Amino acid sequence: MPVDSGMTITRVPRRLRTAAAVVAVLAVLGASTSVALSKGLSSLPFDDGFAEIVVIVSDLDTRVAQLIAATGWREEGRGEVDPAVLARWGLPRTATAREALLGEPGTARGRVRLVEIREAGAARRIRSSAMPWESGGWAGVNVRVVNIFETFDRLQREGWQGFSDPVTFDVPPYRVREAMLVGPDGFVLGLLQRVSPPLEGWQWGAPISRPVTVFATVADPAKARRFFETDLGIKVRLQYDGPAAPPGMNLFGLPHDHTLNMTRAVDWHQAAGRDEGTIASIAFRGVVGRRFDTDNGPPNLGLFMVRLFVTDAAARCATLQGRTVGKVRGGYTAEVAPYGRLDGCVLESPDGAWVDLVSLSGGGEKK
Numbered sequence: 001m002p003v004d005s006g007m008t009i010t011r012v013p014r015r016l017r018t019a020a021a022v023v024a025v026l027a028v029l030g031a032s033t034s035v036a037l038s039k040g041l042s043s044l045p046f047d048d049g050f051a052e053i054v055v056i057v058s059d060l061d062t063r064v065a066q067l068i069a070a071t072g073w074r075e076e077g078r079g080e081v082d083p084a085v086l087a088r089w090g091l092p093r094t095a096t097a098r099e100a101l102l103g104e105p106g107t108a109r110g111r112v113r114l115v116e117i118r119e120a121g122a123a124r125r126i127r128s129s130a131m132p133w134e135s136g137g138w139a140g141v142n143v144r145v146v147n148i149f150e151t152f153d154r155l156q157r158e159g160w161q162g163f164s165d166p167v168t169f170d171v172p173p174y175r176v177r178e179a180m181l182v183g184p185d186g187f188v189l190g191l192l193q194r195v196s197p198p199l200e201g202w203q204w205g206a207p208i209s210r211p212v213t214v215f216a217t218v219a220d221p222a223k224a225r226r227f228f229e230t231d232l233g234i235k236v237r238l239q240y241d242g243p244a245a246p247p248g249m250n251l252f253g254l255p256h257d258h259t260l261n262m263t264r265a266v267d268w269h270q271a272a273g274r275d276e277g278t279i280a281s282i283a284f285r286g287v288v289g290r291r292f293d294t295d296n297g298p299p300n301l302g303l304f305m306v307r308l309f310v311t312d313a314a315a316r317c318a319t320l321q322g323r324t325v326g327k328v329r330g331g332y333t334a335e336v337a338p339y340g341r342l343d344g345c346v347l348e349s350p351d352g353a354w355v356d357l358v359s360l361s362g363g364g365e366k367k
Contacts, residue, residue: 044339045109046309047233049270049277052101052111053141053214054305054356056123056298057185060116064100066184070158071143072206073112076101077337081115084334088346089298095120101338103210106203109277110210113307117299125186126302127292132163132180132188132252133244133284135219136292138303138353140180140188141211142280144202148177148193151208155181160189163253168195171240171266178251186302190215212276213268214306216353219291221265221283223325223350228279231324232308232347232355234269237278241265244284254287262286279306293352305346305354313359317345326350333361 045051057063064075081097091097096118103111117123127137145151148166156162160181168177175195182188192212202209218224228234244262245254254262263286269279297304310316317331329346336342341361348354 044309045272045277046311048272048309049109049274050214050279050306050308051109051277051358052113052307053138053211053303054113054115054307055185055187055303056126056301057114057116058123058301060098060100060114063114063116063184064102066158067102067112067114070155070160070183070189071102071208072104073102073208073210074105074206076103076111079337082334082336084332085336085344086117086298088330088332088334088344090329091117091120091298095299104205106205107210110212112211115298120299123299123301124295126296126300126304127186130292131289133217133254133287134289134292135217135283136290136294136351136353137216137296138306139215139217139282140190140303142178142190142192142213142215143211144199144209145191145193145207146204148179148191151191152179152181155183155189155191159183164249164251166191166193167249167251169246169251171238173197180251188303210276213278213280214303215280215282216349216351218281218283218349218351219293220350221267221281224281224283225267227324227326227349228267228269228281231320231326232357234271234279234308235273236267237270237273238268239266244286252284258287293350296348296352297354305356307356307358310357310359313343313345313357316357320345320347329354 078100081099086095086097097115099113099115101111101113132139152166160183162179162181166177166179177193177195178190180188180190229236242263244264245252245259247259248256250259262284265283267281270277314331317328321328327348329348332344334342342358343361345357
């Protein structure tokens with residue numbers, strides 16, 4: 001499938017406050033850019049799943065080319081990261097960063113923001129050499145595919161490494177095929193093919209879909225549920241609590257002869273109940289590994305943050321201070337392309353997974 005080269009995103013002056021103002025200024029830069037951004041802003045998922053994930057990479061140009069080749073996503077724009085964002089991430093004043101935004105053509109959901117950070121000191125991989133059942137941080141994302149076997153073979157040829165070959169299993173009411181592969185900078189793609197019931201109405205914009213689920217392996221499922229459901233208000237739409245995996249080869253790289261002694265509990269969170277934009281927390285019982293609940297932020301490399309649009313990030317930040325089971329890193333106001341000026345609130349889950357709640361600065365909401 002040919003890949004659209006996308007648009008170039010131009011940063012908007014700081015004095016602009018609402019989505020309408022953003023679109024008005026961009027109108028003078030070109031009709032096609034204005035129309036594209038207007039459509040993107042009007043379809044932002046406010047309180048309706050994550051808008052994007054943020055991945056720290058070692059080489060932006062190389063990683064953009066690799067991910068586009070692997071997925072068929074398009075590059076929607078590049079630019080420098082606002083220093084106010086870097087400051088809230090806890091980086092030194094010497095640090096600078098550039099970013100590229102990738103997305104599946106035809107939708108503003110599930111974007112992937114790649115960030116290369118400079119002059120911030122030594123960096124290591126987040127969840128370095130981790131197995132899927134080891135807790136801490138964000139473990140990866142699920143993407144939809146039409147034929148998992150063909151996609152898995154192709155990604156292997158391009159250098160991605162799986163924890164297992166594709167497996168078929170049941171998560172009632174669904175039967176799925178899935179495989180997880182580790183790519184550059186430790187970024188994990190979980191390939192997901194629906195077997196039954198049939199996946200109806202899905203609009204494919206690329207050979208590999210946008211991320212539909214971001215998942216975290218957690219040490220304490222009750223704490224994780226309190227953080228995502230009670231503190232952040234993201235309700236549970238589906239749960240599973242049962243055997244970790246059938247005997248034999250399994251998705252998670254668990255020992256084949258021990259799976260019957262292990263269990264797995266999963267909460268899928270989505271505020272609007274939609275089957276995408278989902279946050280999944282997964283807890284394994286009966287298997288012990290390392291914990292990766294610290295040092296999961298920049299400048300370390302890998303998937304470190306999920307960004308969600310809410311109606312009032314500043315108010316959320318104030319409410320959660322001192323009350324969340326996680327950690328409030330604090331608020332910020334910054335320019336974030338392509339949205340314009342955002343108010344943000346950066347948090348950490350009890351397992352060290354970073355979350356950024358954002359809203360359009362000045363109280364603007366989607367139109």
